[in-house]
Amino acid sequence: MKTTVATPQADQAPSTAKGFNVGSIFRQDLGQIPVAIALILMALYFNATTNDLFLSARNLSNLTLQSCVIATIGLGSIMVLLLGEIDLSLAVVANLCGAVTCIMSVFHHFPWWAAILAGLAAGFGIGLINGLIVAFLRVPSFIVTLAASLGYQGLLLHILLPNTTLIITDPNLKGIAANYLPDYLGLGLPILGIALYAGYIILTRVRRLRQGLAVPPLWQTGVNLGVTIALVALVLWQFESYFGVPIMTMLVLAMIALFWVLMRFTTFGQHVYAIGGNAEASRRAGINVNVIRVLIFGLASMLAAAGGIFLSSRSADADVAVSPTLLLQAIAAAVIGGVSLFGGRGSVWAVVMGTLVIEGLENGLNLKSSGDDTKFMVEGAVLILAVIVDALLRRRSTAAGR
Amino acid sequence: MEPILQLRGINKSFGAVQALRNVDLEVYGGEVVGLVGDNGAGKSTLIKIIAGVYAPDSGEYIVDNRRVNVTRPQDATHLGIETVYQDLALCDNLDVVSNLFLGREDTISGLPFMNSTEMERRTIDVLRQLDVKIRSVHVPVSALSGGQRQSIAVAKTILRNARIVILDEPTAALGVAQTRQVLQLIKRLRDQGLGMVVISHNLADVFEVVDRVIVMRLGRRVASFDIKSTTTEQIVAAITGAEFSNGIDGQGASVGSTASVNGDEGADDGNHPAYQHESGKGSIQ
Ligand SMILES: Nc1ncnc2c1ncn2[C@@H]1O[C@H](COP(=O)(O)OP(=O)(O)OP(=O)(O)O)[C@@H](O)[C@H]1O
Ligand SMILES: [Mg+2]
Numbered sequence: 130m131k132t133t134v135a136t137p138q139a140d141q142a143p144s145t146a147k148g149f150n151v152g153s154i155f156r157q158d159l160g161q162i163p164v165a166i167a168l169i170l171m172a173l174y175f176n177a178t179t180n181d182l183f184l185s186a187r188n189l190s191n192l193t194l195q196s197c198v199i200a201t202i203g204l205g206s207i208m209v210l211l212l213g214e215i216d217l218s219l220a221v222v223a224n225l226c227g228a229v230t231c232i233m234s235v236f237h238h239f240p241w242w243a244a245i246l247a248g249l250a251a252g253f254g255i256g257l258i259n260g261l262i263v264a265f266l267r268v269p270s271f272i273v274t275l276a277a278s279l280g281y282q283g284l285l286l287h288i289l290l291p292n293t294t295l296i297i298t299d300p301n302l303k304g305i306a307a308n309y310l311p312d313y314l315g316l317g318l319p320i321l322g323i324a325l326y327a328g329y330i331i332l333t334r335v336r337r338l339r340q341g342l343a344v345p346p347l348w349q350t351g352v353n354l355g356v357t358i359a360l361v362a363l364v365l366w367q368f369e370s371y372f373g374v375p376i377m378t379m380l381v382l383a384m385i386a387l388f389w390v391l392m393r394f395t396t397f398g399q400h401v402y403a404i405g406g407n408a409e410a411s412r413r414a415g416i417n418v419n420v421i422r423v424l425i426f427g428l429a430s431m432l433a434a435a436g437g438i439f440l441s442s443r444s445a446d447a448d449v450a451v452s453p454t455l456l457l458q459a460i461a462a463a464v465i466g467g468v469s470l471f472g473g474r475g476s477v478w479a480v481v482m483g484t485l486v487i488e489g490l491e492n493g494l495n496l497k498s499s500g501d502d503t504k505f506m507v508e509g510a511v512l513i514l515a516v517i518v519d520a521l522l523r524r525r526s527t528a529a530g531r
Numbered sequence: 532m533e534p535i536l537q538l539r540g541i542n543k544s545f546g547a548v549q550a551l552r553n554v555d556l557e558v559y560g561g562e563v564v565g566l567v568g569d570n571g572a573g574k575s576t577l578i579k580i581i582a583g584v585y586a587p588d589s590g591e592y593i594v595d596n597r598r599v600n601v602t603r604p605q606d607a608t609h610l611g612i613e614t615v616y617q618d619l620a621l622c623d624n625l626d627v628v629s630n631l632f633l634g635r636e637d638t639i640s641g642l643p644f645m646n647s648t649e650m651e652r653r654t655i656d657v658l659r660q661l662d663v664k665i666r667s668v669h670v671p672v673s674a675l676s677g678g679q680r681q682s683i684a685v686a687k688t689i690l691r692n693a694r695i696v697i698l699d700e701p702t703a704a705l706g707v708a709q710t711r712q713v714l715q716l717i718k719r720l721r722d723q724g725l726g727m728v729v730i731s732h733n734l735a736d737v738f739e740v741v742d743r744v745i746v747m748r749l750g751r752r753v754a755s756f757d758i759k760s761t762t763t764e765q766i767v768a769a770i771t772g773a774e775f776s777n778g779i780d781g782q783g784a785s786v787g788s789t790a791s792v793n794g795d796e797g798a799d800d801g802n803h804p805a806y807q808h809e810s811g812k813g814s815i816q
Contacts, residue, residue: 333648340652395643396636403633406622413604413620414634473624 164465164482168489175493182496186370192485192492193378194306198223198440200381200484202455203462204388205432207480208425210463211392213405213472214263214270216426218255218278219433220456225285226252226430227437228447232288234299241301245438252434253427255281260426264419270426278456286449295447306377306442315374319361322386327354377439384435389477401425405473454505457512458487465515471523486511533596534559535726536581536612536695541590543576550576551587552750558695558726563717565737565758566730568747569770574730577747578697581728582614583607613688614697619680623673627665628654630672631687657686661716678709682716689720696720697728702736714740734763748772 175183182188202219209216230248233239239247259277263270289295297303309315330350337344344350368374392398403411404418412418436459441447464470465486466479487508494504534557543551551573558564566574579585580592583601592601594610601607607614621630628650637646637653654668663682665675672680681701688696698717702710717727717740731737737744738758746754746769754769767773 336648337651340648342648342651342655394645396638396645397643399629399636399645400634403622403625403629406624407620409618410620410622411633415605416634473622 164467164486168482168485171486171489171493175489175496179493179496183493186367188492188496189367190371190375192488194375194443195492196484196488197306197377197381198436198443199455199458199462199487200480201384201436201439202433202459203480203484204385204477205429205436206460207463207468207475207477208388208392208401208429208432209270210460210468210470211401211405211473211475212422212425213408214422214426215460215470216256216259216274216429216433217271217456218259218274218281219429219436219459221278221281221285221451222252222255222430223433223437223440223455224448224451225255225281225288225437226434227441228285228289228295228449229434230302230438231295231297231441231447234297234302235295241299244299244302248438249431249434252437253431256427256430256433257423259430260423263426264422282451285451289447289449293449297441297445297447302438302442303445304376304442305380306375306439308376309373310376310379312369312373315368315379316365318379318383319365319374323358323361326357330354377442381439384432385477385480388432392477397421397424402473407473454508458508461508461512461515462487464519465511467519469519469523470516471519474523483515532559535595537591537593538577538581539591539593541577541580542588543573543580543585544588550750551580554590554747554750554752556581556728556745556752558728560694560726561721561724562742563721563727563729563740565741565744566728566747567732567734567737567744567766567770571749572747572770573750574747575699578614578699578728578730581607581612581697608691611692611694612697613691613693613695615681615684615688615699615701617699617703619684621672621680621684624671626671627658627668627675627683630683631657631690633687635691653690657690661686661689661719663716676709677705678712681705681709681713685713685716685720693725695726695728697730699730700732701729702731702733710736734766737766738763746770 172184202223205219206216226248229251230244233247234241234244255277259270259273262268262273286293310318330353334344334350365374368378392401400411400416400421403414403416404421408418462480462483463475464483466475466481466483468475468479468483490507490511491504494507536556536558538554538556541551541554541556542549554573554577556564556577566577568574576585580587581601583604583606586602592599594612599606599610601610622633625633628647631654632650637649638644639646651668658665658668661682663679663686665679672683675683685696685698685701701713701717705713714736717729721727721742729737729741741758744754744756744758744761744766745752746756746766748770749772753772754766756766756769
C-alpha cells in the first residue's frame with residue numbers, strides 16, 4: 130500500500146521571499162504606485178499653472194491642515210471597510226461629537242482635554258450602538274448607519290438649540306488646528322518614529338535569519354529605509370520652511386501610525402482582515418466575529434469624533450450644518466488609497482494617499498480659482514475611477530481563485 | 532488495533548426526514564475510508580455529526596475506546612478530529628501563513644502582537660512535511676490553484692494536530708493534475724498514520740486512494756468493501772440498491788458475511804449485522 134510520494138521536479142518546497150522592497154511598501158502600506166504617480170503629476174500640473182504657488186511651503190503646510198479632517202474620518206471609514214461593512218453616519222457623527230466637545234467646554238467649563246475625551250467617548254458609544262445593531266440584529270450596515278445619520282443630525286440640531294452654531298473660547302481647543310509644534314517635538318517625534326521603524330526592520334531581519342527564513346538582500350532593506358528617511362526629511366524640510374510641523378498634522382499622522390500597528394501586527398487587526406475576507410470562515414476558526422464588528426464600529430465612530438473635533442478646532446465653532454461632501458470624501462480617500470469596498474483589502478496608510486489626492490485637487494482647483502462646478506466634476510470622476518479600479522482588482526483576484 | 536473513531540447506531544432526523552438510521556462507522560489510524568452514496572444518502576449529515584455541527588438523536592460517539600460527548604465543533608477538534616468542508620473556509624484575501632494560523636495565531640510572549648517569523652517557519656515546516664508546493668507563503672490564497680487551496684485547507688488541520696481528517700468532496704472542483712496532487716496528499720497523510728474519511732462521488736478517485744469503502748443509501752450504511760477485492764460494479768450496485776447486486780456488508784468480499792444490501796426500504800429498523808473489524812487488513816499496521 131506504499132504509494133509513490135516522490136514528485137518529479139522537487140523544487141525546494143515553499144519559497145519565502147518576503148516582499149520587503151519599496152514597491153511592496155507602496156502596494157501594501159501607502160496605497161498603490163499608480164496613485165503616487167498620479168499625485169506627483171497632479172502636483173506638477175498645479176504648480177506649473179499657479180506660478181509655483183501649489184508647491185510652496187506655505188501652501189503645502191495649509192494643504193496638510195485642510196486634509197486632517199478628511200484623513201481622520203477616512204481612517205475611521207477604512208476600519209469599517211476592511212470588515213466589509215460601510216458606515217454612512219461618520220460625517221454626521223463627526224459634527225455631533227465636535228459639538229459635544231464644544232458644549233462641554235463652553236457650557237460645562239470642562240478643561241480642554243476633558244471636553245475632548247467627552248467628544249471621543251460620545252463617538253465610541255454611538256459606534257458601539259451601530260455595531261450592536263449590525264452584528265447582533267444582522268441589519269445591513271448601510272441602512273443602520275444611514276438611519277443613524279438622520280437621527281444624529283436631529284440630535285445635533287437639538288443639542289445646539291436654540292442656536293445653529295456655538296463659538297469655542299478655549300484657546301487650547303482652538304490651538305490644535307492653529308498652532309505648531311516646537312522643534313524638539315516637530316523634529317523629534319518623526320526621528321523617533323523612523324528609529325522605531327528602522328529598529329523593527331533590523332530586528333525582523335535578525336529574527337528571520339535566526340529562524341533560517343529567507344531575507345531580502347541587504348541593499349533592498351537599505352534602499353527601503355533610505356527612501357523612507359528621505360521622504361520624511363523632505364516633508365520635514367517643507368514644514369520647517371514655514372512655521373514648523375502643525376500640531377493637528379502630527380496628531381493625525383500619529384493616529385494613522387497607531388492604527389497601522391493595530392491592524393498590521395496584532396491578532397485583532399488580523400481578525401478584522403479575516404472577517405472582511407470570509408466572515409463565515411473566521412467564525413468557524415473560533416474568532417468572535419460579532420465582538421470585533423462592534424468594536425470596529427466603535428473605533429470608527431471614535432475616529433470620526435476626532436475628525437469632528439479637528440473640524441471644530443479649525444473653524445473655532447460647532448455647526449449644525451454637516452458638509453454634504455464630507456462623508457463621500459472620507460470614503461473616497463480610503464478607496465482611492467486602495468482600500469476595497471468589498472472588504473479585507475487595503476492598508477491604513479491608504480488614507481494618506483487618498484486624502485492628498487482629494488484635498489490636493491480641491492486645493493489646486495481653488496488656487497486656480499475654479500468653481501464648485503469644476504471641482505465636483507473632477508472629484509466625481511476621480512472617485513468613479515478609483516471604484517472601477519477596485520472592482521477590476523477584485524474581479525481579477527476572485528478569478529484567480531478558481 | 533483499535534479504531535481511533537467509532538460511531539455506533541447513529542440516528543438523526545430533521546423533522547419528518549430521517550437522514551440517518553442506525554449508522555455505524557469506524558476509522559482506524561493509517562487508513563482512508565471512502566464514504567459514498569447517492570445524493571441525499573446522508574453522507575454530509577454523518578460527517579457533520581462527526582464534526583460536532585449536529586448532535587445525533589441517538590447513538591454512541593467513541594474515541595480511543597471511550598464514549599465522548601461531541602455537541603459542538605470545538606469538542607471534535609479537541610479530540611483531534613478535523614473536517615475540511617467543500618468551501619474550504621479560507622480567507623482569499625489573506626496569505627498562506629495567515630490562513631494556516633487563522634484564529635490561533637502565534638503571539639509574542641503574552642502580548643497581542645503576532646509572531647510572524649515563528650508562524651512562517653512552522654508554515655514552511657508543515658508544507659514541506661506534506662510536500663505541498665507553492666511559490667511563496669506570502670501570496671494570498673486567492674492566487675493559488677484549486678489543488679493548492681485544498682492542500683492549504685488540509686495543512687491547516689495538520690497544524691492543529693489532527694488525528695482524523697474528514698474531507699467533503701476534496702476533488703469535486705479539480706482538474707486531472709490537481710486531483711492527482713490532492714490524492715497524493717491524502718496518501719501521504721495516511722502513511723503518516725492519520726485516519727482519513729473522504730466523501731466522493733468519483734469512483735475513480737475512490738479506487739485510487741481509498742482502503743475501505745462505506746456505502747450509504749437512504750440514511751443507512753448498506754455495505755462496506757475492502758477496496759482491493761471490490762469492483763466498481765459492486766459499489767455502484769450498492770449505491771443504487773440494484774436488485775442483482777451482491778455487495779457484501781461487513782468485511783470486504785473475501786469474508787463471507789451475510790449479504791445485507793437490503794432492497795426492502797420498508798424495514799426501517801432492520802438491524803444491520805455487526806461490523807466487527809478484523810485485523811489483518813492490508814492497510815492497517
Ligand atoms: N439541515 C437539514 N434540514 C432538513 N433536512 C436535511 C438537513 N440536512 C440534510 N437533510 C436531509 O437529510 C438527507 C440527507 O442529506 P445529506 O446532505 O446528508 O445527503 P448527502 O449524502 O450529503 O447528499 P449529497 O451527495 O447530495 O451531498 C436528505 O434527505 C436531506 O434533504
Ligand atoms: Mg453532501
